[in-house]
Amino acid sequence: MSAAARAPPPPRALSAPSRRAPLGAVNLSAPRPGARVGAARPREENFHNNCLLTxxxxxxxxxxxxxxxCAQMALADTRIPYQPDVDKHAxxxxxxxxxxxxxxxxxFMDKAIPxxxxxxxxxxxxxxxxxxxxxxxxxxxxxxxxxxxxxxxxxxxxxxxxxxxxxxxxxxxxxxxxxxxxxxxxxxxxxxxxxxxxxxxxxxxxxxxxxxxxxxxxxxxxxxxxxxxAGVDGEDHPAELIEFLRRMPEQVSSKQEVVDALVKGQFSVDVARWVATNLHRTSPLGQRSSSSFSWTFDLNGIxxxxxxxxxxxxxxxxxxxxxxxxxxxxxxxxxxxxxxxxxxxxxxxxxxxxxxxxxxxxxxxxxxxxxxxxxxxxxxxxxxxxxxxxxxxxxxxxxx
CATH class of the missing domain: 3.40.50.1820 (Alpha/Beta hydrolase fold, catalytic domain)
Structure with a gap:
């Protein structure tokens, strides 16, 4: 039987998953070419019951x-929506x-469907x-x-x-x-x-x-x-970049502030702009006078x-x-x-x-x-x- 003949019917549209959504919830409507399904964070329970791991x-x-x-575009557009505290569930x-x-x-479909x-x-x-x-x-x-x-x-x-x-x-x-x-x-x-x-x-x-x-x-x-x-002298070295970022303030007033600091620290402009895409706004969009940005990553863990x-x-x-x-x-x-x-x-x-x-x-x-x-x-x-x-x-x- 061909793959097309066995294809399940298009999934019905699902509402955005709540905090109590089932494991692995994926919010899907009928997908379009190259469609992106929104991010989700399934919980970790019962993993070892489902998978043999050594x-x-x-x-x-x-x-x-x-x-x-996209680094340059992200740098130019600093009007990033305010991001509230994320869900505390692990x-x-x-x-x-x-x-x-x-x-x-x-x-959500029948497990028998591959x-x-x-x-x-x-x-x-x-x-x-x-x-x-x-x-x-x-x-x-x-x-x-x-x-x-x-x-x-x-x-x-x-x-x-x-x-x-x-x-x-x-x-x-x-x-x-x-x-x-x-x-x-x-x-x-x-x-x-x-x-x-x-x-x-x-x-x-x-x-x-x-x-x-x-x-x-x-x-x-x-x-x-x-x-x-390591690469040759003059190239951006990841370990040096990580340590440089760890010495920077946890919050900055703009992405350009980070770019300028990295370029002054002898890192390339391209890498500086790319790194700045990892900043997100930590104050509401309307409060321009107190605008600030912080990193979306854990530098100590990295x-x-x-x-x-x-x-x-x-x-x-x-x-x-x-x-x-x-x-x-x-x-x-x-x-x-x-x-x-x-x-x-x-x-x-x-x-x-x-x-x-x-x-x-x-x-x-x-x-x-x-x-x-x-x-x-x-x-x-x-x-x-x-x-x-x-x-x-x-x-x-x-x-x-």
Whole structure:
């Protein structure tokens, strides 16, 4: 039977979830092309009853996410709505679900109805799910049977208000995402992680046989499984940026104040503008005389996460790839990292080993791009990633 023949009827429009909404509530009306489903924060209870996990104590750390084109627009438009105190209930993570126009599914439907093919997109340090917004919409338009889960990782974006127990590591961050996809009743076919998010994706594969599908394709964008090697002199270094931000006042009068301070501190204008998009208004819009902004992230937690990113070694999952897992590394031509020759040789050796064991490892290079791959060369990245979604769509069609 074809996927179209089995498709459930369009979901009825649902009202916005209340504080007592069911787990994994997703507010859906009939989706439009590249539709975004509003963020929700499902609760964490009953997770271990739903998912087999082998916990591991990993340490790991991130690199910066891209200063996307929206940074300048966000800086120019400082009329951000006043954001009151968030819900105090402990959830998993804040997220958005971007769906293609052929997706007719929500988490309230009968569990017997299979979820559509899903990809999870993970941002890097000091980023947020917004970094993937326009790219995910483009993917949803090209692959309308797919849906794309964008999350704010712990200590970042809207998830910063959801208190998490330490330690703040790659492993604990990966466990958060695994909990979320269980609560949403999803079985991802593709994991895409940029920088720190790349190590998170590898840790997800290592920690859990479920709820990850087999086959599952993992994309690690401009990050190696092990040692983080700093870039050349004169480049923005994430650890230095984090420490600089920690020394700044918790509240500032404007975004421009932060941009000016960062540029004076020898950080690039693009990174300064991008960082300023993480500010939100903390006084009502009408009170211009007392206008102030504060960070949407937890800098202390992020500092710990970055240290974990530097320390975490996940070569073991790359050199012993589980059957049905295909790991793709993408190196940016002008990467912030120094991709050592030993890293490249080790990945190529893993390619040969994985092929013999029923898994896969592959290396790609994205030309004309620095570390922020989805901002520097989105067209090139789209062409490379599209092959994965075409392959998975074909496999799913054959199984149907």
């Amino acid at each position: 916990s591991s104590s990993l340490n790991s750390s991130p690199l910066l996410c891209p200063p996307c084109n 959830g998993v993570l804040a997220y958005e679900l971007v769906q293609g126009n052929l997706v007719q599914w929500n988490s 979820d559509p093919p899903t990809a999870v997109l993970l941002h890097g340090i000091l980023g947020s799910r917004k970094n993937w917004g326009s790219f995910a919409k483009r993917l949803a338009q090209e692959f309308p049977m797919w849906q794309f889960l964008l999350v704010d990782l712990r200590c970042h974006g809207d998830s910063a208000s959801i208190k998490k127990r330490g330690p703040h590591t790659v492993a604990s961050t990966a466990l958060d995402v695994l909990k979320l996809i269980v609560q949403l009743r999803l079985t991802p076919r593709v994991l895409v992680g940029h920088s720190f998010g790349g190590k998170v994706a590898l840790s997800m594969v290592e920690q859990a046989a479920k709820p990850l599908a087999r086959p599952v394709r993992v994309w690690v964008l401009d990050a190696t499984p092990g040692k983080v090697r 500092s710990e996460m970055y240290k974990s990113y530097e320390d975490t070694n996940l070569w073991r999952i790359v050199e012993n790839v589980p059957r049905g897992v295909h790991i793709n590394f993408l190196k940016a031509e002008r990467s912030l990292h120094r991709w050592a020759l030993e890293d490249l040789q080790r990945i190529h050796t893993a390619e040969e080993l994985a092929a013999d064991e029923g898994g896969g490892v592959e290396m790609h290079v994205l030309e004309d791009a620095g570390h922020w791959v989805h901002a520097d060369n989105p067209d090139g990245l789209f062409r490379i990633l599209s092959s994965t979604f075409r392959i998975e769509t074909t496999i799913r069609g054959m199984q149907d």
